[in-house]
Amino acid sequence: MTRRQKLTTYAVVVPFAIFLAFPFYFALVTMFKTNLDLANVENSPYVYNDPEGNFHWDFWNFATFEHVTFLFEETNYPRWLLNTALVGLAVVAITLALAMPAGYALARLAGGWGQGAGVAIFLVYLIPPTLLFLPLSRLITQLDLKDSLWSLVLIYPSFTVPFATWLLMGFFKTIPQELEDAALIDGASRLKAFAVIVLPISLPGILTVVIFAFSLCVNEFIYAFTFISSSEQRTVSAGVPNDLIRGDVFFWQSLMAAVLIPAIPLALLYNAFLDRFIKGFTGGAFR
Amino acid sequence: MADVSDELERPSSTLTRGGLLKKGAAGAFAVAMFGGLADKSFGFYGPLKFAHKQLAGELRIMQWAHFVPAYDQWLDNTYIKRWGEANDVEVKVDHINNALLYSTGASQVAAQSGHDLFWFISPPSTFQKQTVPVTDLVQEVSRKLGPMSRVARKSTYNPKTKQFYGFPDDYAPDPVQYRRSYLQEAGVSLNTWEDLRKGAPKLKQIGHPVGLGMSNEIDSNMLLTSLLYCYGGFIQNEENRIVIGQGANRRGAIQALTVMRDIYRNGMTDEVFAWTAASNNQAFLAGRLSVALNAISIVRSAENSGNAALSDDTFLASIPRGPVMRMGNEHVMGVFVIWKFAKNKEAARKYLVDQQLGYREHFIRSQFYNFPAWTGAIDGGFKSIRRMSAQDDHKPKGKYTILTTIAEKYTTNPGHPGNTTPVIDEIFNTYLIPQMFAEVAQGKMTPSEGVSAFARKANAIYRKWKNQGLV
Numbered sequence: 001m002t003r004r005q006k007l008t009t010y011a012v013v014v015p016f017a018i019f020l021a022f023p024f025y026f027a028l029v030t031m032f033k034t035n036l037d038l039a040n041v042e043n044s045p046y047v048y049n050d051p052e053g054n055f056h057w058d059f060w061n062f063a064t065f066e067h068v069t070f071l072f073e074e075t076n077y078p079r080w081l082l083n084t085a086l087v088g089l090a091v092v093a094i095t096l097a098l099a100m101p102a103g104y105a106l107a108r109l110a111g112g113w114g115q116g117a118g119v120a121i122f123l124v125y126l127i128p129p130t131l132l133f134l135p136l137s138r139l140i141t142q143l144d145l146k147d148s149l150w151s152l153v154l155i156y157p158s159f160t161v162p163f164a165t166w167l168l169m170g171f172f173k174t175i176p177q178e179l180e181d182a183a184l185i186d187g188a189s190r191l192k193a194f195a196v197i198v199l200p201i202s203l204p205g206i207l208t209v210v211i212f213a214f215s216l217c218v219n220e221f222i223y224a225f226t227f228i229s230s231s232e233q234r235t236v237s238a239g240v241p242n243d244l245i246r247g248d249v250f251f252w253q254s255l256m257a258a259v260l261i262p263a264i265p266l267a268l269l270y271n272a273f274l275d276r277f278i279k280g281f282t283g284g285a286f287r
Numbered sequence: 288m289a290d291v292s293d294e295l296e297r298p299s300s301t302l303t304r305g306g307l308l309k310k311g312a313a314g315a316f317a318v319a320m321f322g323g324l325a326d327k328s329f330g331f332y333g334p335l336k337f338a339h340k341q342l343a344g345e346l347r348i349m350q351w352a353h354f355v356p357a358y359d360q361w362l363d364n365t366y367i368k369r370w371g372e373a374n375d376v377e378v379k380v381d382h383i384n385n386a387l388l389y390s391t392g393a394s395q396v397a398a399q400s401g402h403d404l405f406w407f408i409s410p411p412s413t414f415q416k417q418t419v420p421v422t423d424l425v426q427e428v429s430r431k432l433g434p435m436s437r438v439a440r441k442s443t444y445n446p447k448t449k450q451f452y453g454f455p456d457d458y459a460p461d462p463v464q465y466r467r468s469y470l471q472e473a474g475v476s477l478n479t480w481e482d483l484r485k486g487a488p489k490l491k492q493i494g495h496p497v498g499l500g501m502s503n504e505i506d507s508n509m510l511l512t513s514l515l516y517c518y519g520g521f522i523q524n525e526e527n528r529i530v531i532g533q534g535a536n537r538r539g540a541i542q543a544l545t546v547m548r549d550i551y552r553n554g555m556t557d558e559v560f561a562w563t564a565a566s567n568n569q570a571f572l573a574g575r576l577s578v579a580l581n582a583i584s585i586v587r588s589a590e591n592s593g594n595a596a597l598s599d600d601t602f603l604a605s606i607p608r609g610p611v612m613r614m615g616n617e618h619v620m621g622v623f624v625i626w627k628f629a630k631n632k633e634a635a636r637k638y639l640v641d642q643q644l645g646y647r648e649h650f651i652r653s654q655f656y657n658f659p660a661w662t663g664a665i666d667g668g669f670k671s672i673r674r675m676s677a678q679d680d681h682k683p684k685g686k687y688t689i690l691t692t693i694a695e696k697y698t699t700n701p702g703h704p705g706n707t708t709p710v711i712d713e714i715f716n717t718y719l720i721p722q723m724f725a726e727v728a729q730g731k732m733t734p735s736e737g738v739s740a741f742a743r744k745a746n747a748i749y750r751k752w753k754n755q756g757l758v
Contacts, residue, residue, distance in 0.1 A: 039592035041573045074356070134397045141400040226394050229349060229381040229402070242384050247354030248506075248568040248584040 024260065031257035032063035038252060067253030071244075076232045077258060080239040084262065087149055087235060088217040091156040095213045096206065098161050103168030104194060108177075114169070122166035125159055129222040132158075140227050151227040152235070156220065160213040167212075171205030172198065204279035211269060211277060218262065236262055344376040346634040349391065350406035350621075352382040354584045358653045366648075370641060376634045385505070386564065389716060395626065403629040404638065406456065407622050408505065409715060410442040410700065410707035415452035415757065418624040422451045424636055428643050432663035439660035441700040442620045442707045446527070447758055453622040454639045455660035457649070459582040460693040461509055461618035462603040469495045469577040477578065480517060480607045484546050487554020490577040497554045498576035499547070501725040502562040503718035509616040509701070510580045511547070511720050516616075516703055517609025518543040520738075522714065522745060527705040527758050529749045532742030539611060540741075544727045544734035551728040560725050572597065580606070582618035583690070587654055590681050599682045603689045605697050617698050620707075621657065651675070655687055658694050669695050709752045710745070719744055 001009075029046060030038065036051060043049040048059040056062065071077045102121075106114040136155060145151040175198055183193040199206070217235075224238035231243060240258040244251045270277065348367075353359045359382055367378040383391055385408045395401030396417050407414075425443075429435055439455035463477055470477070473493050475486030487497045500507035515521065515531075520540025524530045531540050551559070558566070567579040572588055574597060579585060589598035606615035625635045642649070646664035649657050655676050662668045665675075669691050676687035702711035714720065719741060727737040752758045 034593070035591060036593040039572055039589075039594045039597065041575070074360075134394055137394045137398040141398040146398075146400060225383075225387065226391070229383070229391070230379065231381065242387070243352060243382070245384050245565070246352040246356060246359075247385055248565045248581065249354045249588055250565060250569070 024263070027256040027260040027263075031068060031253050031260060032065065033253055034062070034064050034066075035253075037062065067251070068257045070251070071254040071257050075243050075254070076234070076239060077236075079232050080234055080236045081262065083149055083233065084218055084235040084237070087152045087156065088214045090153045091160055091217050092210050092213045094153070094157045095160040095164050095209060098157065099164035099168055099209060100199075100206070102161075102165045104172050104198065106165065106169045107172035108180075118166050118169045121162045123162075125162040125166070129159070129220075133222050133226045136223070137226055145227070147228055147230055147233055149228075149233065149235075152217075152220075152224060155223050155227070156217055160216055163216075164209040164213060167209060168202070168205055171202055175201050204276035207273050207276045208279075211273065214269075215266065218266065344374075344631055344634050346371075346376045346378045346404070346631050346638060347402040348378065348380045348404040348406070348638070349388075349402040350380060350382060351385040351388060351408055353653065353656070355587070355652075355654050355656060358649075358656075361652050362649075370638065374634065374637060374641075376631070376638075378634075378638070399628045401626060401628070403631050403635045404623050404625060407453070407624065409620050410453065410622050410712060411624060412443075412445065412452060412707055412712040412757075413709045413716070414624060415445060415448075415709065416755075417627055418452050419627055419629070419632060420448075420450035420452060421454045421625065421636070421639070422449075424454060424640055425451045428640055428661060431644060432661040434663075435661050436694075438617055438620065438698050438700050441702070441705075442617075443622055444706060445708070445757065446706060447756065453624040454643075455620065456623050456639070456643065457619070457621040457646070457653075457657035457660060458617040458694075458698070459619040459656050459658065460690050460698050461513070461580060461582060461606070461615050462689060462693055463578060463580055463606060464571065464583075464585045465578045465602055465604060466495065466576075466600050467602050468600050469493065473577070475577075477604050477607055480514065480546055480609050483578070483607055484549050487550045489554075491554045491556075493577075495575060495577035496556050497550055498559065498567045498570050498579040499550065499555065500559050500562040500567060501547070501551070501721050501728055502560055502566075503721055504562060504564045504566075506564050506567060506581060506618075507562065507721040507724075508715050508718065509618055511724050512701060513580075513606055513615035514543045514547060514609070515540055515720075516614045516699070517607070517612055518546070519609070519611035521704060522711065523702055523705045523708070525704045527702070527708050527710070529710070529742065529745045531745060532739060537738055537742075540738045541734040542610070544724060544737055547724050548728045548734065560729070571601075580615075583654070583656060583687070586686070587656075595682075601686075602683065603686050605689060605693050613697055614699055614703065615693070615697055616701050616703075619656075620700065621660075655679070655690060658690075708758045709755075710749045710758055713748050713752070714745060 026046070029048070033048065037043055037049050038045075040049075040053060043053045044055065047055045048062040049055055050062050106118045106121075140146055140151045140155070143151075143154070145154065179197050179201075180193045183197050184190070188196065219237055221237045221241075224235045225242070228234050228238065231239060234242065236258070240255065244255045244258060363380055367380055371378040381402065388407055389411070392405055392407065392411065392414060395405065396414065425435065435455065436458070438458055443451050443453045443455045445452055465477060469490060470486075473486060473489035475489055476482040483497065490497055499510055501511065512522070518539040519535055520531060520538075520543045521536050522529065522531045530536045558570070567576065567581055568585050568588060570576045571579045571585050572592065583603070586598070586601050586603060589601050592598065606613060623639055625632055629635055643659065643661055643664055646657075646659035646661070647666070650659060650665060650672070658672070659665060662672070665671050667674075672694070673688055673691040676690055677685050679687045700707050701715060702708060705711075723737045723741045726732045727734050732740065749758065
């Protein structure tokens with residue numbers, strides 16, 4: 001890459017990166033602001049100000065941990081983080097266990113109607129939870145799963161599995177049939193060929209499913225809110241807006257902290273597997 | 288292009304990134320499936336023990352997340368434990384955001400399962416076929432405390448069924464909150480709606496517009512219905528029949544719509560059409576608004592912000608007077624219902640009575656937000672309430688005394704002069720009133736067309752509930 005090409009690249013990428021990083025910066029600054037600093041509209045919202053509204057380089061003397069401490073000590077936030085992680089991991093495991101064989105079967109074994117079935121399964125993903133939460137609420141009650149994380153573990157796969165099946169079906173289709181045929185001729189069973197040949201090659205697709213399914217679980221609100229009503233059983237997506245918006249009052253600094261904390265590991269996870277994630281979504285087209 | 292054989296031949300003895308991920312996922316999955324998710328085995332739900340005693344019953348309550356966190360902390364950690372121990376019942380209170388109360392209530396009704404007691408922020412009369420009448424409890428409390436306040440009675444009594452479908456617990460008066468320095472600078476008075484109509488352009492001119500919502504949210508609902516009362520544009524009459532499209536009511540409603548259109552055009556900004564219940568708080572606390580109508584959450588938040596320039600300059604006042612009356616809806620009417628599917632109805636009934644009989648502490652802990660449904664719950668009634676609120680030491684001193692006047696003289700129920708029927712509840716929950724005002728303010732309809740369209744919809748809702756035998 002020439003110097004000029006590099007400069008052009010940076011000229012495009014740097015402003016874009018700053019634009020995308022800005023919400024994180026804003027949340028980071030706000031979470032440590034004092035009430036007085038935050039409430040005074042004459043103050044700059046992007047830095048810490050003294051009571052007179054002036055900026056100082058020893059800005060940490062004008063920031064406070066009070067609202068982060070409130071979040072961790074006066075709310076069930078640590079519990080919500082744990083609940084979110086547990087539900088997310090369980091749902092990812094269930095999703096993989098169901099979607100991998102389903103996607104493979106649709107790609108390899110279903111013949112001509114596999115594609116149609118795959119699309120039909122994907123369409124299930126598009127049914128909005130706002131239509132489903134009332135009848136599902138009745139189901140959850142009948143199963144005696146109200147106020148239990150198991151309700152989410154049961155229901156979340158209803159939207160993660162269709163998407164994952166559709167995505168993996170496309171991915172499996174790109175893997176040359178000849179590789180499996182060779183294994184079958186060498187005496188491997190279909191299951192062994194799938195496990196030894198197909199799965200390792202499909203890692204980008206599987207990682208995409210893992211990250212995407214986990215993100216869906218972290219973001220989901222309606223089911224998490226409807227099926228669980230006790231604060232200590234909630235996940236982050238339902239607990240934060242519920243306990244940090246009280247009546248008309250928003251606890252802005254704690255809200256910012258509550259949003260930023262789970263966003264960072266998710267962002268790192270996406271970043272760590274970015275290349276595989278892109279491969280997963282492009283269906284291994286360049287393999 | 289990646290080589291497939293590279294992936295297949297990767298040595299397995301070293302801990303690769305993939306291997307780490309697999310092992311981590313397997314470990315987490317095992318913990319999730321057999322450890323952390325087994326919440327009941329962890330005892331999250333195990334009955335609490337008081338004084339080494341296992342409590343016999345269980346009572347589950349759902350109510351809003353109070354805007355005073357300290358109130359909820361006291362309620363959850365002190366009050367219900369004390370009451371539970373005395374009554375041998377394990378009480379658990381869940382709190383949710385007020386905007387989600389109705390949808391959560393609807394979901395519990397759909398599932399025919401949920402909490403024993405459910406608190407609503409406004410009278411939930413559309414749910415009354417799902418609730419246990421509490422007329423006997425109302426009579427019991429009235430025998431001990433004297434008559435229930437009018438606002439509470441009209442909110443929860445159905446004259447058709449002759450039953451109280453819900454138990455009124457508390458209400459919050461709805462004062463005007465204003466920045467005195469801005470009003471003085473612009474030379475504006477808030478005594479009448481006409482004063483505000485004339486003053487609104489001056490306030491906007493000095494950079495501090497009026498903030499009266501016309502959006503699908505509770506504050507707009509309460510405020511705009513109050514404006515209708517002040518001009519005599521009543522939606523229904525004392526017999527709970529829809530009358531807004533007729534005679535003096537129609538003329539009053541047209542006047543109210545015209546006044547609000549003028550205030551908007553000359554003294555407000557477009558944002559009021561997209562407000563949430565919190566928006567007027569935020570705009571006021573940001574120092575932009577000169578006038579807003581809300582319960583005391585604005586002024587309490589100003590005090591908590593530490594911004595003395597803001598809080599010392601924020602005053603409370605009664606709703607402006609109209610040509611017919613000075614009258615406003617309550618801002619919050621806290622009504623508990625006992626669902627028919629509640630598992631512990633007896634404990635629920637006892638809880639309601641006991642809470643009301645000892646409401647003084649709730650009033651104080653809520654920082655004067657929760658007024659008791661029975662004024663007699665506080666010894667000395669309004670006199671004591673006025674004295675207590677006068678002792679609040681925040682500046683400007685004595686600003687909370689006006690709340691007593693508003694509660695005593697200028698607070699009524701949605702549906703005034705009738706009851707808060709299912710018709711009124713549905714009109715509120717479908718936000719027909721803010722929509723009517725917004726369409727007129729935006730010039731999509733004339734005030735006359737707005738009233739006619741609203742009356743048609745209101746009459747259709749009335750017929751629906753009449754067919755169900757509830758009006």
